[in-house]
Amino acid sequence: MDQPRIWRLLDTGFRSAAQNMALDRVILESRAQGRCPDTLRFLQFARPSVLVGYHQQTDQEVRLDFCQRQGMEVNRRITGGGAILFEPSHIGWEIVASREDPFFRGSPEQGARLIAEIFCQAIREEFGLPFSFRPRNDIEIRGRKISGTGGTAEGKAFLFQGTLLVDLDIWQMLRALRVPMEKLKAHEVDSLMERVTTMRRELGFIPDAARIKEAVARGFASALGVGFQVAGLTPWEQARLEALLPQFSSSSWVDRPSPVSQRRSLIKALHRGDGGVIRLLLDLDSARKRIRSAVISGDFFAFPARAVYDLESRFKDIPARMEEVEILLEGFFSEGSSPFPSLGIQDFSQVFRKALGKIPYLELGFTFEETHDLFPVGGSLSQVLGRG
Template sequence: MKDTWFFVDSGHCTPAFNMALDEALLSWHSAGKIPPVLRFYGWEPAGISIGFFQKVDGQIDLAGAERYGVELVRRQTGGKAVLHDYELTYSVIVSENHPDMPQTIKEAYLVLSKGLLEGYKELGINAGFAIPRNERLKKGSAVCFEEPSWYELVIDGKKAAGSAQTRKGGVILQHGSIPLEIDKIKLFDLFLYPDKEVKERARKAFDKRAVAINDVLPAPISFDHAKAAFKKGFERGLDIELQPYELPTLLVEEALELEKKYKSEDWNYLRERKEVPHS
């Protein structure tokens, strides 16, 4: 018999609420109130999420973000900044002790990323897993989509989806970005560079490093089309059955309370972190 997970389709929410709801679901699963969860969501308005330890000063162009109406939020997970705009975002919440979850972070990435791989197959896209040959991810640009990490999805060698993971209260939270389209002008206007020439070189190089779904399909697909494909992909890739879950009032109220943290400058601009997430 297949394992049954809850499926949460929360639609388009604000950046702060998106991060808050992930944390609330993690808390409920940790307390044994709900089984593992797959959640799909979008961003309204567009957001830029920064890694748990990432600096804002000197890396993020806050004036540029304000011009575009892009809201900044700090994630629970590590890694670099991600622009969440025209994309499908997923989160997986599952116990570290789940029988199908490896103990190591890298191997857990592989298991969970099988759902992404099958989602791309459902769309007729030949994607594969990244196996980095170097450590360039650890330095250089503040932009997440500059380089793929272990077992992230690539298409023809270009990064197609980015993920990050943390573990808290005995529970794995992995969430990630599946871009349908990438606005490269907006993306690079959200980061600071030494000068215009460096910025332009980075923008041109980006075309060789990252790709979105609608770049490789003969006709563009919608958010709902992508959602349906990746839902099937996760069911097949993780060999699970997804049961639609309507969020209880108490859980929503908990998320709304947590949202205050994700809106606060204390959280979004704090320099020192005591917890160590895994990106």
């Protein structure tokens, strides 16, 4: 019988944000250069830390003054995606491996699904929780996000990572990230909070971190057909960490401007139809004219309830154009019987049209609040301006 391949099981413990982000770079470089074996890494943070994605602008995503007052660290990931709050209770997990491994030779999307589903299966078997992967990068329980994922590559190696929310101070998260809560009504904040869950919420207690890590390692060992050997950083990795730490601690890294200009806006719209009321909240990157995410709520029925989350997931980082919205709505409603018995595709199309119709107001300098009180007479805004 062939002996299983041996991977490194690396737990780097509680570290600062700068150390953890530098270690992502160090271990990826080490694997790309053949200096270390394929690795499953666990990481945690010594204190609450806000991490922006590689392509984001820190001051656009983070309330820096709040973080400073709270003693929270702020740093930048080497992977893309959105800003997150990483608390000491959260468990980070990473696969750093060779891209030439037959197990990972598919597309990046296929690799992401494969690894995420192994993680989901490991948690399902250990805790009985219905974890599931939702492309592109979320792990959920019944439609509520409990782990984000992301990755990057260098040479012949790749890094794929996830963050498991064990517990969460969601009010601290909303205040640390630049979510304009002061512009949202209570029910809108509640709607945002309902889209996130934690191990504590699902289990009724905080599971031991060691139990989670053991379950995840066992799941990957079984699925990949590998054995794990517990080991620390190599001497080369330790030296490389010390060399890179000043860079990852510097303002030039943390506050580095994005190569793509970003300007974040929130747009609200409401549609009253015969079958109910739909409220839409769009998180808009107005500089790039892209919808970052959508939150749909209101007075209507959905069967199953998670159908709302399934619909919302279609509107992540898409062009802020009605043609694109209508294509996605048609795709959703063509997959089977409608989960919204009293609402049709036209209802959702109308509320998106109302929201996107407010973008020109923002471009003219009106504020988020003012867009709710402006109603063009005699046509759309573009039609009215065209007659001016």
